[in-house]
Amino acid sequence: MPELPEVETIRRDLSTRVVDKKIIALDARDHKVADKNLAKILVGKKFIKIERRGKLLAFLLSDGQYLLAHLKMTGQLIYKEKRTRSKEKIVAGGHKISPSDLQVPNNFTRVIFSFVDKSQLFFNDMRRFGYLKLASADEKEKIFNENFGIEPLTENFKFKNFSALFARRKTNLKALLMNQKLIAGIGNIYADEACYCAGLLPWRKAGSLTAGELKRLFSSITEVLKVALKNRGTSFDDFVDAQGEKGGHYNFLNVYERDGEKCRRCKSIIKKTRHAGRGTHFCLKCQK
DNA sequence: GTGTTTGTTATCAA
DNA sequence: CTTGATAACAAACA
Numbered sequence: 001m002p003e004l005p006e007v008e009t010i011r012r013d014l015s016t017r018v019v020d021k022k023i024i025a026l027d028a029r030d031h032k033v034a035d036k037n038l039a040k041i042l043v044g045k046k047f048i049k050i051e052r053r054g055k056l057l058a059f060l061l062s063d064g065q066y067l068l069a070h071l072k073m074t075g076q077l078i079y080k081e082k083r084t085r086s087k088e089k090i091v092a093g094g095h096k097i098s099p100s101d102l103q104v105p106n107n108f109t110r111v112i113f114s115f116v117d118k119s120q121l122f123f124n125d126m127r128r129f130g131y132l133k134l135a136s137a138d139e140k141e142k143i144f145n146e147n148f149g150i151e152p153l154t155e156n157f158k159f160k161n162f163s164a165l166f167a168r169r170k171t172n173l174k175a176l177l178m179n180q181k182l183i184a185g186i187g188n189i190y191a192d193e194a195c196y197c198a199g200l201l202p203w204r205k206a207g208s209l210t211a212g213e214l215k216r217l218f219s220s221i222t223e224v225l226k227v228a229l230k231n232r233g234t235s236f237d238d239f240v241d242a243q244g245e246k247g248g249h250y251n252f253l254n255v256y257e258r259d260g261e262k263c264r265r266c267k268s269i270i271k272k273t274r275h276a277g278r279g280t281h282f283c284l285k286c287q288k
Numbered sequence: 289g290t291g292t293t294t295g296t297t298a299t300c301a302a
Numbered sequence: 303c304t305t306g307a308t309a310a311c312a313a314a315c316a
Contacts, residue, residue: 001294055295073294074313127312129295171306180296188294237293237315277308278294 002071003055004152004185004225006233006247010077011052013242014121017079019047021115028132030110033125035133041065042113053144053151054184058135066140068133069123074238075130078104078122104244126238148184152225163214169206175276176206177221186221189234189256192281194221196255201287202280227252255281 002010026042028034047067048060057077059067069077104122105112111132113121123132135143150161165182176182177191186194195202197220200213209217233239233247236257240246254264259272263283272281 003295070295072296072312126314127294129312169305175306178295279292 001073001187001189001236002075002233002239003187003190005190005228005231005249006239007052007055007057007071007185008153008229009233009241009247010071011050011057014077014079015050017119017242018113018115018121019049021117021119022046023113024116025112025114027112027114028110029112030128032128033110033123033131035131038067038111038132038134041134042067054148054180055187056143056148058140058144064137066135066137068131068135068140068143070130071125072127072129072131074108074124074126076122076124076238076240076244077242078124078240078244079242080104080120080122082118148180149182151184152186152221153229157222159215159218162218163211166206166209166214171206172203172275173200173206173209173217174202174278174280178276178278183221185225188278189253190221190224190228192256193224193228193254196281196283196287197224199287201284202282203275255283257281 023042023045026039028038041063042061046062048062051058051060055070057069059069061067069075071077104124106124108124108126109122110125110128111123115121123130149165150157162183165176169176173195174191177186177194178188192202194217198213198217200209200217228234228249231247231249231252232241232245234249234253234256235246236250255270258270259281261270262268263270263286266283266285268283268285270281270283272279274280
């Protein structure tokens with residue numbers, strides 16, 4: 001479930017690897033995931049830089065267009081230096097190595113970029129929610145501006161803008177934090193983690209937070225995302241970085257997927273319910 | 289066979 | 303018009 005720290009990890013990894021390399025071939029084998037005329041446009045071009053807004057990546061092409069990439073739930077972007085054998089590897093005992101062992105390409109590989117230096121970029125997506133699509137510079141700018149709210153970890157993320165989102169809002173905290181049009185990049189994991197860090201229950205009405213609580217939440221979001229990014233993201237099943245390696249933040253989670261385990265702060269049991277249609281984890285003693 | 293997982297959007301309701 | 307709540311989507315796993 002790539003959220004801001006995971007997508008930013010991939011952006012940084014790929015920025016040092018695929019930028020400025022000529023694309024010599026494109027294998028778009030799944031037309032649900034990849035724009036139909038992708039190959040026609042991309043072959044012969046280069047990526048100039050990679051931008052990110054929330055969980056959306058935007059690769060600037062040498063012709064001024066953008067390639068937008070969204071990983072949704074199970075998307076992966078994996079870079080390999082050299083062309084790999086395409087046949088599944090057979091290990092001792094005769095069973096095939098599963099896709100989670102990350103041989104690429106595999107059954108879930110939807111698009112393959114081949115670069116002039118023989119390196120390749122694989123877009124995998126088990127559930128096929130993700131996409132690659134082209135957008136003009138204007139279209140990309142419109143999407144960036146209209147679909148995403150304030151961007152954490154940037155200088156646009158100011159307390160004044162942040163607290164304004166909560167005034168008179170009737171929705172609950174969790175739904176607000178995950179609303180991309182208000183705050184960009186937070187999903188289920190970091191919404192729960194930020195609420196725990198701030199000591200606030202996720203079903204609190206947004207408009208009920210005091211100035212002090214808002215201050216705590218504001219700094220908690222920055223802290224949680226910053227640490228997760230430093231640890232290169234959280235991996236459960238699917239997330240891997242551009243080298244195919246799992247993120248290191250799993251063992252630092254305080255509540256997400258820790259229901260039934262002891263709160264690290266007060267030792268009471270972490271509980272799980274459902275809010276905003278999502279699994280929601282919390283410590284009743286530490287969060288009010 | 290059933291329930292569960294989640295990012296985003298469509299749809300309906302207030 | 304704005305805001306909110308919920309179902310739906312896809313696919314695999316326990």
